[in-house]
Amino acid sequence: MCLLTLSVSLPSLRPPSCAKGVAYEDCTKRATTFQVGIFYCALYIIAAGTGGTKPNISTMGADQFDDFEPKERTQKLSFFNWWMFSIFFGTLFSNTFLVYIQDNVGWSVGYGIPTIGLLLSILVFLVGTPFYRHKFPSGSPFTRMAKVLVAALRKWRVSLPDDPKELHELSLEEYDKAGKFRIDYTPSLRFLNKAAVKSGPNTSWILCPVTQVEETKQMIKMIPILIATFIPSTTVAQVHTLFIKQGTTLDLHMGPHFEIPPASLTAFVTIFMLSSLVIYDRYIVPTIKKYTKNPRGFTLLQRMGIGLVIHVIVMITASLTERRRLNVARDHGINDAKGIVPLTIFTLLPQFALMGIADTFVEVAKIEFFYDQAPPGMKSLGTSYFTTSLGIGNFLSSFLLTNVAKITKKHNHKGWILDNLNESHLDYYYAFYAVLSVLNLVFFVMVSKSYVYNTDVMESKIELLQAREMLPSKAIIQENGVMKDGEK
Numbered sequence: 001m002c003l004l005t006l007s008v009s010l011p012s013l014r015p016p017s018c019a020k021g022v023a024y025e026d027c028t029k030r031a032t033t034f035q036v037g038i039f040y041c042a043l044y045i046i047a048a049g050t051g052g053t054k055p056n057i058s059t060m061g062a063d064q065f066d067d068f069e070p071k072e073r074t075q076k077l078s079f080f081n082w083w084m085f086s087i088f089f090g091t092l093f094s095n096t097f098l099v100y101i102q103d104n105v106g107w108s109v110g111y112g113i114p115t116i117g118l119l120l121s122i123l124v125f126l127v128g129t130p131f132y133r134h135k136f137p138s139g140s141p142f143t144r145m146a147k148v149l150v151a152a153l154r155k156w157r158v159s160l161p162d163d164p165k166e167l168h169e170l171s172l173e174e175y176d177k178a179g180k181f182r183i184d185y186t187p188s189l190r191f192l193n194k195a196a197v198k199s200g201p202n203t204s205w206i207l208c209p210v211t212q213v214e215e216t217k218q219m220i221k222m223i224p225i226l227i228a229t230f231i232p233s234t235t236v237a238q239v240h241t242l243f244i245k246q247g248t249t250l251d252l253h254m255g256p257h258f259e260i261p262p263a264s265l266t267a268f269v270t271i272f273m274l275s276s277l278v279i280y281d282r283y284i285v286p287t288i289k290k291y292t293k294n295p296r297g298f299t300l301l302q303r304m305g306i307g308l309v310i311h312v313i314v315m316i317t318a319s320l321t322e323r324r325r326l327n328v329a330r331d332h333g334i335n336d337a338k339g340i341v342p343l344t345i346f347t348l349l350p351q352f353a354l355m356g357i358a359d360t361f362v363e364v365a366k367i368e369f370f371y372d373q374a375p376p377g378m379k380s381l382g383t384s385y386f387t388t389s390l391g392i393g394n395f396l397s398s399f400l401l402t403n404v405a406k407i408t409k410k411h412n413h414k415g416w417i418l419d420n421l422n423e424s425h426l427d428y429y430y431a432f433y434a435v436l437s438v439l440n441l442v443f444f445v446m447v448s449k450s451y452v453y454n455t456d457v458m459e460s461k462i463e464l465l466q467a468r469e470m471l472p473s474k475a476i477i478q479e480n481g482v483m484k485d486g487e488k
Helices: 002-007 033-063 070-076 079-104 107-131 141-154 172-178 190-196 210-220 223-228 230-239 242-247 262-292 300-331 345-373 376-408 426-450 458-467 474-479
Strands: 341-344
Touching: 002 033, 002 107, 033 079, 033 345, 033 376, 079 107, 079 262, 079 345, 141 190, 141 210, 141 376, 190 210, 210 376, 223 230, 223 376, 223 426, 230 242, 230 300, 230 345, 230 376, 230 426, 242 262, 242 300, 242 345, 242 426, 262 345, 300 341, 300 345, 300 426, 341 345, 345 376, 376 426
Parallel strands: none
Antiparallel strands: none
């Protein structure tokens, strides 16, 4: 952020301004290679930093709750609701106040404020470090998974024993020394169980304990769910691209003297997300769990599925709204790129509002699911599935936009997506997304029905603590509610 702020502040790093009243595409002054390089370097550093912080901060936050304390275990079920609340609250601040500052005061101040905010965040993080519950690194999860895959492939001809107890596994004491917990055998993905068959040398690339095999299974079996989140992530990407582009063609006036910046339209998503999240956590969950007997109300996949249904409704709504906008534009003879359609910007409010409500279900359930279903030693890798979904969704959005634009221009057709939205057919493109969302919903239902939730590792934790004589008996713990708070 410091480099980005400098790139828009220092004259030597900032590209020359166009003459007043001249559009950027008609401007003869361009940024130098060095200026462009500095700007993109700043963006890539931010991307790299985001990749390192996003999966780990949420994981670290969830790890601060003690599963052996019934109160904290219950509070943990709401953690990701309020985690996403804080993220979207910051987004609301960015989409309203900072966008206004950038448009009316200057980019230097607009970027300088979040830079100072990040510096303060680092300071707060460092001050709080002595009070956090830390988990020591346990090695690369990719290496542990690779060992299981290699060992299973090497022994693909080996027969599995009838009794799972004959598979290689470490004792509870060995896991205790390493600060880990044992995961029991499951029959899913049976081929990987061959990595734990006692046959041949006992090196780590040929023989793996059952717990390591089960960790690999848990990460692999989430991949179909991860794939089912790619299309929803492309839908979310439309909010920051085409939805805003639509807004630039509408009447931005809010009263006689104030115009809403087009980029601030995303504030509607945030406002409705924050509102619906509070309603969901405080009212819907307490009501639903009386009938489902699930402390989360809905299961994580059910919650995600509800959000995917709303995504379909979002794209249908966007398609119908765009068709109305085009009809009004044609009725008034507006067909140039800079023409303003005599419709208020709030015409787009339904699609932005529905997207905010969808985020309450899809995005929160997504990050909580990948954290909850990842094995204890791979929680950060699990939450990285969440950011992977967003990243691939953005790339897929660009891929679809480019190819749909090319395909629809063939055979001398105008095409659905042009620089001039008043001559485009975004209504067709949004209908295409609605169809994709329906097909993706069908795929999601299929993979979620076959998905088996992991056994709660609390069982293994209790056995370990009993072995260390820290707890009197499992029955007492069950009576106190520790085992009853889980979803599975």
